[in-house]
Structures are given as structure tokens and as C-alpha cells.
Amino acid sequence: MSWMTPKRAFLGAAAAEGGTKLNAFDNALxxxxxxxxxxxxxxxxxxxxxxxxxxxxxxxxxxxxxxxYSHIESDEPGMTISAALGVGISEKNEGGLIYEYSxxxxxxxxxxxxxxxxxxxxxxxxxxxxxxxxASAEITVKDKPAAAVAVVxxxxx
Amino acid sequence: MSWMTPKRAFLGAAAAEGGTKLNAFDNALxxxxxxxxxxxxxxxxxxxxxxxxxxxxxxxxxxxxxxxYSHIESDEPGMTISAALGVGISEKNEGGLIYEYSxxxxxxxxxxxxxxxxxxxxxxxxxxxxxxxxASAEITVKDKPAAAVAVVxxxxx
Amino acid sequence: MSWMTPKRAFLGAAAAEGGTKLNAFDNALxxxxxxxxxxxxxxxxxxxxxxxxxxxxxxxxxxxxxxxYSHIESDEPGMTISAALGVGISEKNEGGLIYEYSxxxxxxxxxxxxxxxxxxxxxxxxxxxxxxxxASAEITVKDKPAAAVAVVxxxxx
Numbered sequence: 001m002s003w004m005t006p007k008r009a010f011l012g013a014a015a016a017e018g019g020t021k022l023n024a025f026d027n028a029l030x031x032x033x034x035x036x037x038x039x040x041x042x043x044x045x046x047x048x049x050x051x052x053x054x055x056x057x058x059x060x061x062x063x064x065x066x067x068x069y070s071h072i073e074s075d076e077p078g079m080t081i082s083a084a085l086g087v088g089i090s091e092k093n094e095g096g097l098i099y100e101y102s103x104x105x106x107x108x109x110x111x112x113x114x115x116x117x118x119x120x121x122x123x124x125x126x127x128x129x130x131x132x133x134x135a136s137a138e139i140t141v142k143d144k145p146a147a148a149v150a151v152v153x154x155x156x157x
Numbered sequence: 158m159s160w161m162t163p164k165r166a167f168l169g170a171a172a173a174e175g176g177t178k179l180n181a182f183d184n185a186l187x188x189x190x191x192x193x194x195x196x197x198x199x200x201x202x203x204x205x206x207x208x209x210x211x212x213x214x215x216x217x218x219x220x221x222x223x224x225x226y227s228h229i230e231s232d233e234p235g236m237t238i239s240a241a242l243g244v245g246i247s248e249k250n251e252g253g254l255i256y257e258y259s260x261x262x263x264x265x266x267x268x269x270x271x272x273x274x275x276x277x278x279x280x281x282x283x284x285x286x287x288x289x290x291x292a293s294a295e296i297t298v299k300d301k302p303a304a305a306v307a308v309v310x311x312x313x314x
Numbered sequence: 315m316s317w318m319t320p321k322r323a324f325l326g327a328a329a330a331e332g333g334t335k336l337n338a339f340d341n342a343l344x345x346x347x348x349x350x351x352x353x354x355x356x357x358x359x360x361x362x363x364x365x366x367x368x369x370x371x372x373x374x375x376x377x378x379x380x381x382x383y384s385h386i387e388s389d390e391p392g393m394t395i396s397a398a399l400g401v402g403i404s405e406k407n408e409g410g411l412i413y414e415y416s417x418x419x420x421x422x423x424x425x426x427x428x429x430x431x432x433x434x435x436x437x438x439x440x441x442x443x444x445x446x447x448x449a450s451a452e453i454t455v456k457d458k459p460a461a462a463v464a465v466v467x468x469x470x471x
Binding site for chain 3: 313
């Protein structure tokens with residue numbers, strides 16, 4: 001059954017402001033093209049032979065999509081928040097690993113954290129890293145709540 | 158595949174006490190008729206043309222049901238806790254949005270929060286609000302742990 | 315559809331160290347044979363007539379598996395952390411309940427917590443407890459982050 005082992009995936013990140021933390025999160029999802037679907041949170045493994053999409057095409061409103069996500073919200077003016085996902089793809093695209101990080105830091109720091117986690121995950125499994133991808137978003141809170149979100153959305157077809 | 162874009166939904170809320178916080182949560186789910194199924198947590202979008210159910214009918218024990226839920230537990234005597242879900246349905250039932258809130262507050266305050274979030278979500282998308290529904294539960298902790306839960310359970314058929 | 319009401323399940327627990335808390339969690343999943351799948355978190359009910367597996371057999375990398383899990387991570391040297399799942403099976407295997415606990419405690423304490431929760435859940439439903447199973451893991455943090463994880467992984471076939 002195709003929902004069970006996804007075929008395609010999209011990696012992206014965005015930051016946004018909103019009237020509340022939840023609206024800020026929602027607005028970041030809208031920027032990523034996934035504000036009108038239902039995210040089902042996953043732990044974080046890439047199926048073999050996944051095909052990467054450049055963008056999220058139209059999907060039915062309310063469709064359930066398995067998604068790995070990292071997110072942080074804040075309403076403390078002056079604070080910088082970041083979220084990142086690091087994706088390691090094995091040689092020959094036989095599978096991959098996704099690690100998440102979010103915190104009060106710059107996106108470069110969040111990217112460095114997920115890079116280290118991907119390296120450790122591959123070393124632990126004895127897998128060879130064929131490709132490393134990262135998506136990160138950073139925002140400095142002004143007068144409204146803000147959110148930073150990074151996602152890998154998986155598609156059953 | 159029907160699991161992927163739900164067809165029917167149930168909106169409800171309940172509060173309960175229990176011997177532990179998790180049992181209190183469980184007891185609130187039992188009141189809602191969903192204590193014997195497996196909730197798969199969703200972010201929060203209503204598919205187009207959803208049909209609303211008045212109650213949850215018999216479902217197999219352990220069935221996986223995609224569910225948006227807001228919940229809070231407390232074991233601090235004297236504290237009042239509330240959970241709410243606000244559901245906005247677009248004109249012509251072409252989709253909808255669910256926003257969640259829970260906290261140390263009254264249910265009226267939680268309802269007001271989700272109402273604002275629904276309004277912002279609709280404004281951001283340029284959608285017209287056809288109908289607003291809300292479910293909320295409130296409980297004041299006495300001598301046992303207590304939970305307040307609000308849910309939208311989605312059904313594949 | 316088989317994803318919707320699982321047929322088989324695996325109960326296990328493990329603890330591990332890692333370079334980060336997330337890698338420690340990942341390493342514990344690897345010990346359990348589920349480091350290369352995607353866990354979809356469930357609330358916690360056992361379907362009727364479930365068949366228990368002794369171990370997790372090969373599954374495709376990145377497959378989505380509904381899983382109940384309890385976990386805790388720590389990087390505070392000297393602290394002992396534990397995670398447990400308690401599983402109560404009704405007489406005649408007509409369904410069951412899973413309760414989770416994790417905290418800064420020994421695994422015996424975590425086991426005692428889940429046992430009590432299972433008993434309350436059965437009493438509340440008027441179900442008769444046919445069998446009680448428990449899985450727990452404990453680790454004392456040394457110089458690296460550590461994780462304790464207990465899981466019930468459910469299989470659609």
C-alpha cells in the first residue's frame with residue numbers, strides 16, 4: 001500500500017509571523033505550500049529510491065501527508081529562532097536519514113547541528129553518505145509571534 | 158485511498174479525573190467515545206465536503222483514527238484547566254481549518270483564543286467563513302489529577 | 315484496510331548513548347530493530363486478536379509503522395532515566411491497553427507506574443485483565459547524552 005512506504009518527498013523551510021504562535025506556524029506552512037493539508041508527524045527515515053520534488057503540487061485540502069518536521073515559535077522580541085532538517089541520502093539512494101534541530105540560534109548553527117547528527121547516524125549504521133541536503137529557516141522576533149519551520153513532506157505517489 | 162482524505166468527522170470535548178494524568182486523559186477520551194481507538198495526531202485541516210457526525214459510532218478496538226486534539230492535564234488542586242478546538246468551515250464546505258488551545262484558563266477564554274486563530278487563518282487564505290464551531294472542556298482540579306480534552310476525530314468512511 | 319487496524323505487534327525496550335540526545339534516541343531504536351523505519355506515534359490501544367512478534371523482522375527502509383512509544387533523553391551526568399510501557403491484554407485477547415511512563419527514576423519505578431495505569435484503565439472499562447506485559451529500559455548518564463525508549467510497534471500484516 002502506497003501510504004506505507006512513500007515514493008516522493010519535498011524538503012523545505014520557511015519562517016513567518018502571525019497573530020499567535022500557532023498562526024505564525026500556520027503561515028510558515030502556507031509559504032511552503034502545505035498549509036492546507038494534514039501533517040502526520042513521523043520519526044525520520046527516507047525510503048529507498050525516493051524521488052525529490054522541487055515544490056509541493058496541488059493536493060486535496062485536508063489530505064493526510066506523512067511529514068518530518070522541526071519547528072520553533074517565539075513571542076520574545078529580539079530573539080532569533082531557527083529550525084533545520086538535515087537529510088543524508090545513502091549511496092545509490094538506498095535509503096536515508098533525517099535529523100531535526102530547532103532552538104534559539106542562527107540557522108547556520110542549526111544546520112551544523114543536523115549535519116553532525118546525520119554523520120553520526122550514518123556512521124552508526126555503517127552506511128555511506130552519498131548526498132547531504134539541508135533546509136533551514138531563521139527569524140528574529142519583532143512585535144508579533146514568529147515561527148521557523150523545516151519539513152520533509154512525503155507523498156504516497 | 159480513503160485513509161488519506163477523511164470523509165466524516167466528529168467534534169467534541171470532555172473533562173475527567175483519573176488516578177494519574179494519563180488515566181485522566183484516558184477517561185476524558187472514554188467520555189467522548191474514543192477511549193478504545195488509536196489516535197494518530199494531525200495538524201489541522203478539514204477536507205472538503207466533510208460530513209459531521211453527532212457521535213462516534215462503534216469502531217473496532219485499536220483502529221487508527223486521524224485526530225486533531227488539544228489537551229491539558231494537571232494535578233495542582235484549585236487550578237482550572239481548559240482545552241478548546243475551533244473549527245472554521247468555508248462557504249460551500251470546500252474545506253476548513255482547526256485551531257487548538259489549552260491552558261490554565263476558563264473555557265470561555267480558550268474558546269476566544271481559538272475563534273481569533275480561525276479568523277486569522279481564514280483571512281490569511283482569503284477564504285470566507287461559512288460556519289464556526291467550537292468544542293471546549295474545563296475542569297477545576299480537586300484531589301485527583303484531571304484532564305481537559307477537545308478533539309476532531311476524522312473517519313475514512 | 316490493514317493499516318487501519320493492526321494485526322501484529324512487537325513490544326520492546328532499550329537504552330543507548332549517542333553524540334546528541336536525538337542520536338541517543340536513534341541508537342536505542344536501532345537496538346530494537348526499528349531504527350530504519352518511520353514511527354507514527356499513536357495513543358495506545360491494542361486491537362483485538364493481535365498476534366505478538368518476538369522480534370521485528372526485516373521491513374522496508376522508511377516504511378510507516380504505527381507505534382506507541384515512551385521515551386526520555388538526558389545529558390546530565392549521574393542521572394538515571396527510565397522508560398516503560400505496560401500492556402494489558404483482555405481475556406480472550408479481545409483488545410488491550412497500553413500505558414506509558416518515563417522519568418528520572420529506576421525502571422522498577424517506571425514499571426510500577428504503568429502497572430497501576432493499566433489496572434485503572436481496565437477497571438474503568440469493566441474489562442478483565444487476561445495478561446500483563448511490560449517493557450522497560452534504564453540508563454545512567456555518563457559523559458554522553460543517553461536515551462531510554464519503550465515501544466509497541468504495530469504491523470498491518
